[in-house]
Amino acid sequence: MTASAKIVPAFDVEAVRADFPILSRQVYGKALVYLDSGASAQKPRAVLDAMTRFAETDYANVHRGVHYLSAAATDAYEAARRTVQKFLHAAREDEIVFTKGGTEAINLVSYGFLAPRVQPGDEIVLSVMEHHSNIVPWHFLRERHGAVLRWVDVRDDGSLDIEALDALIGPKTRLVAITHMSNVLGTVTPLKDIVARAHAKGVPVLADGCQGAVHEIVDVQALDIDFYALTGHKIYGPTGIGALYAKRTHLKAMWPFNGGGEMIREVTRDLVTYADPPARFEAGTPPIIESVGLAAAMDYLMGQDRAAVKAHEQDLLVYARERLKDFNWLRVIGDAPGKGAIISFEAEGMHAHDLATILDREGVAVRAGHHCAQPLMERFGVASTSRASFALYNDRTDVDALVAALAKAREILG
């Protein structure tokens, strides 16, 4: 073989796997096959080390001390904000608000942006494939302010009907709240098109990026989106931190959410004035160590060839679909064109929890249940499904293990 014939792999999954310490462990004496990254992703050593190093050398509270470590910690925290800005391609760093997760980010928009301006009868448009974090905050506005929730359906293949969505946006619509990627179906929504259509009618758009931010490259400026929510732990970062991107004009007009330290300018017995965004929305001591971890996770992901990562995940999806075709007792839910690497399925005569229990004993971790997306379960007439969600560290061996474990489950239960 000549040197010129050497093929450099576009994506070295073995090298990536070596970055994630937990993948070398066993469960029940079997190699761990982690197919539940959609619920929470594992962490690379770079994230774990960054958090430890920061805690060991630079940790203090932020924005309040004058001492050396307080300055160091504040620098790290604000540097993390710039990393999120870069990750989302935001125009300004002060358009990034740290939250404790995706859920809090969406609740912040519900409480801070919409609650002050929503009138009885005003409408919020959302899709049936939202997970509860992007449903319940809007139910609050229905219960407390008389807002009306308008639901756009998905097609039988799980794809979004953009025309149906467009038709729902009317003079009373105050917000379109939509997922970037469904956590059950894997459907990726055409955000740019959605934003263009909503903006044509003067309606802002919030995207729930809890799944989308991991698998898609997000450019909030190119999308011209108003709000984008993400969570750290699904993006190979720590729990307890997430972020909201919001356009500067929106942030300035929003009510503060939590009241406390850090978010004020001045407090007297009679009045309070608030800090400028984003500090206005970051009351109390923020998740400081976690911000360093989130930045390390984003740096890790941005250090990969994102297109190659996506191609790798798509390969796993296609391979899994191909292998699962042998099981005529298995029904896959969600087959939208361009969907992300998530497979939800229902198995004839087998409840998702029984299936997941058997898979678990084979070392295969999947999610079973309603995936915090009950309206979607209702839409497809199922009480629960099993879900295998893939990450950049999964490989074809994981798919093979899933298939073998499913065959065993069929043998026991079928």
Added chain:
Amino acid sequence: MDQSLRELYQEVILDHSRHPRHFGALDNATHKADGHNPLCGDRVTVMLALDEAGRVADIKFQGKGCAISQASASLMTDMLAGKTVAEAEKLMDGFLHLVKGEDAPGLSADDREHLDVMSGLSEFPMRVKCATLAWHTFKNAVEEGEVVKESAA
């Protein structure tokens, strides 16, 4: 094959889940309750008729769920028919201990033998809730689920 899995999904359990006993509506129910496990979406409705002596004269259940929850409900209705409420509660107490792998001194040898098929659950703590749903629903029905009959007058 994992022995604990074989024990959990043994033939008796699978048979109960595929062919549940006492499945269906009970028209003359005196007590009724709905149970729901929000984690998995499982639902069960337990209906029973208490006679004047406080015995479970008839009992039925309906619902959808995993093999464990269906088998447990089926087994429960099998065992509770004819028992007094006090006896039923004692049995439930024993069952709750048994599925967690704890001692259940209150159980008679006969009841223990019946319930033994569920003892494999102690190896699967994440699934104990599936098995206890029907029993908790039964207790709710007895305590708070009295069916108010419409007056004929």
